[in-house]
Amino acid sequence: MDRIRIVGGQQLTGSIPISGAKNAALPLMIASLLTSDTVILENVPRLSDVRQLMRILGNHGVDASIDGKRVGQTETTGDTIRLNAASVVDTTAPYELVSRMRASFWVIAPLVARMGEARVSLPGGCAIGTRPVDLLLMALERLGAVIDIDGGYAVARAPGGLKGGEIVFPKVTVGGTHTALMAAVLARGTSVIENAAREPEVVDLADCLVKMGARISGAGTSRIVVEGVASLGGTRHRVLPDRIETGTYAMAVAMTGGDVHLEGTRPDLLQAALDVLVQTGAEISTTNDGIRVKRNGHGIDPVDITTEPFPGFPTDLQAQFMALMTKAKGTSRIRETIFENRFMHVQELARFGARIRLDGDLAVVEGVRTLKGAPVMATDLRASVSLVIAALAAEGESTIHRVYHLDRGFEALEKKLGACGAVVERISGER
Numbered sequence: 135m136d137r138i139r140i141v142g143g144q145q146l147t148g149s150i151p152i153s154g155a156k157n158a159a160l161p162l163m164i165a166s167l168l169t170s171d172t173v174i175l176e177n178v179p180r181l182s183d184v185r186q187l188m189r190i191l192g193n194h195g196v197d198a199s200i201d202g203k204r205v206g207q208t209e210t211t212g213d214t215i216r217l218n219a220a221s222v223v224d225t226t227a228p229y230e231l232v233s234r235m236r237a238s239f240w241v242i243a244p245l246v247a248r249m250g251e252a253r254v255s256l257p258g259g260c261a262i263g264t265r266p267v268d269l270l271l272m273a274l275e276r277l278g279a280v281i282d283i284d285g286g287y288a289v290a291r292a293p294g295g296l297k298g299g300e301i302v303f304p305k306v307t308v309g310g311t312h313t314a315l316m317a318a319v320l321a322r323g324t325s326v327i328e329n330a331a332r333e334p335e336v337v338d339l340a341d342c343l344v345k346m347g348a349r350i351s352g353a354g355t356s357r358i359v360v361e362g363v364a365s366l367g368g369t370r371h372r373v374l375p376d377r378i379e380t381g382t383y384a385m386a387v388a389m390t391g392g393d394v395h396l397e398g399t400r401p402d403l404l405q406a407a408l409d410v411l412v413q414t415g416a417e418i419s420t421t422n423d424g425i426r427v428k429r430n431g432h433g434i435d436p437v438d439i440t441t442e443p444f445p446g447f448p449t450d451l452q453a454q455f456m457a458l459m460t461k462a463k464g465t466s467r468i469r470e471t472i473f474e475n476r477f478m479h480v481q482e483l484a485r486f487g488a489r490i491r492l493d494g495d496l497a498v499v500e501g502v503r504t505l506k507g508a509p510v511m512a513t514d515l516r517a518s519v520s521l522v523i524a525a526l527a528a529e530g531e532s533t534i535h536r537v538y539h540l541d542r543g544f545e546a547l548e549k550k551l552g553a554c555g556a557v558v559e560r561i562s563g564e565r
């Protein structure tokens with residue numbers, strides 16, 4: 135298992151290219167199951183979750199290939215992936231393939247919509263709370279699927295095809311909205327999705343589906359209306375920039391100080407988080423091609439946050455923001471409302487000397503003057519990158535173990551940080 139060694143204390147200066155969004159690439163890849171034509175996705179990040187999903191889609195019979203190198207391509211230019219699901223040979227997504235990544239459960243929607251049946255292992259993924267799929271299954275039922283749970287699998291059947299219906303989500307769910315959209319596009323008649331997730335990745339999926347011939351209105355609002363069509367065609371689509379990667383590096387700069395251009399991203403994708411960073415004392419400006427983040431001298435001001443569905447402060451940046459607050463000039467309160475048990479980074483941050491008290495869904499962070507390097511263990515995707523941020527700002531050396539969590543969601547992390555002056559290296563193999 136690889137680990138990452140960081141010697142903290144350097145300011146970050148330079149440019150970081152922002153990759154395509156993992157959380158958009160995954161549903162877009164899954165949407166290729168909806169058509170027998172080829173879907174070409176550009177700007178796909180090179181991540182282990184993407185590779186794993188290619189294996190899962192391959193198991194269903196999807197031909198998936200990555201285009202070779204092109205002139206002008208750099209190590210951080212995203213991949214172009216071609217997906218063709220002309221012959222779906224298997225509608226079962228087995229435990230061995232699905233258990234490692236929660237989003238792979240979403241294949242249930244296009245499979246039942248196009249093939250009339252799907253058998254998908256109940257999901258695994260990050261250990262951040264129970265993360266049920268009841269609402270995803272409810273959405274499919276509302277569109278006429280019959281659902282059984284059998285031997286750890288969710289089995290969905292709709293032999294005569296899905297029918298349009300009204301889906302009212304009792305809470306905002308990104309995966310539920312993706313699932314509902316992918317099912318509704320091929321259902322007979324009109325579907326309405328109420329209390330839909332408004333995340334930019336939902337809009338990206340809807341944009342791609344529309345290019346494939348779907349009829350969707352209202353994506354990006356909490357009410358999405360879909361008029362089903364008989365079939366969809368292929369398309370070419372560019373994955374939108376990763377707002378979580380953007381916010382992560384912005385927080386790293388806010389913590390270490392320095393001046394970094396985050397290239398190829400958009401401020402509107404994470405305005406709430408950028409507003410909070412400004413309150414902490416960071417300077418943020420928009421450039422032609424991204425965002426510039428600066429912080430000099432003046433310490434970090436404490437700010438209270440509550441995680442919320444988009445457009446609120448994202449739960450996927452909560453751990454990184456907590457790392458930043460560990461060095462603030464005072465006390466901040468961080469409330470996590472999306473996932474229970476998403477505070478596993480707290481005990482690891484404490485190893486750097488951070489002072490954090492937990493009380494249910496609230497973390498109270500008392501800023502300290504200095505953090506000290508330490509060996510720490512990554513526990514989940516976003517938690518692990520919060521340890522990287524803390525290590526960059528800590529005095530001395532840190533080692534982060536179990537970095538496979540990072541490889542699921544952050545492309546070329548050590549190269550991107552190293553290019554901005556961070557002292558960071560990957561050490562391969564067992565300790």
Ligand code: UD1
Nearest residue numbers: 157237265266267268269270306307308309310450472473
């Ligand atoms: C997606 C993101 C993840 C992000 C999360 C919230 C991907 C691949 N992952 O995850 O990075 O942290 O959105 O922004 O895009 N819930 C239920 N029943 C369900 C489904 C969800 O109770 O059937 C609950 C969850 O436990 C959670 C809340 O709804 O408390 C939101 O979860 P959801 O938005 O569905 O998260 P994911 O789509 O899994």
